Amino acid sequence: MPAATRPPACWLVKTEPETYSIDDLARDRRTWWEGVRNYQARNLMRDSMRVGDEVIVYHSNADPPAAVGLARVSRPAVADATALDPRSASFDPTASAARPIWMCVELEFVERFARAVPLAEIRATAGLERLPLLQKGQRLSVQPVGGREFAVLVRLGRAGGKTPAARARKVRSG
């Protein structure tokens, strides 16, 4: 199916919370997802992400690393202005206005999960085995996520701080 006409797809984006966190996104409401400097991730944003696609936000290099919320693609990819800005940490001297090289979509805040879902728990959850995030050597900062995996992960995040074991205890105790 052509990407332009397909139903919304699901994605996961990584961000270091010290650089830009889910709270920053909640405050800004919308942001250009700038600073991605990997061709594969750029191609996904440019060629495959569509307005309306749902995006899990993941905190990498965090303690603990965790899935923390949801965003949605709100504008299609444009040239990443930070590549042309010498003051930006993401400045790329090989980029130019005529050949910007790097691109980014705009993401809008949807929700902060009721609780962060730590990587260890993601790894231990049945049904998430195929999540690209868990594959060995996977470093892409923009990753496709299957609809089934997306649903499982969102459910964990909305579980309000209760682990499955805690919920089971609560059920047993009435």
Place this chain on the structure above:
DNA sequence: GCCAACGTTGGC
């Protein structure tokens, strides 16, 4: 701080 894994660069 360590290190595995991967991506990029550049000489040849």
Place this chain on the structure above:
DNA sequence: GCCAACGTTGGC
């Protein structure tokens, strides 16, 4: 096109 060197990512 090969591949070694280097840089980056990111969990631990």
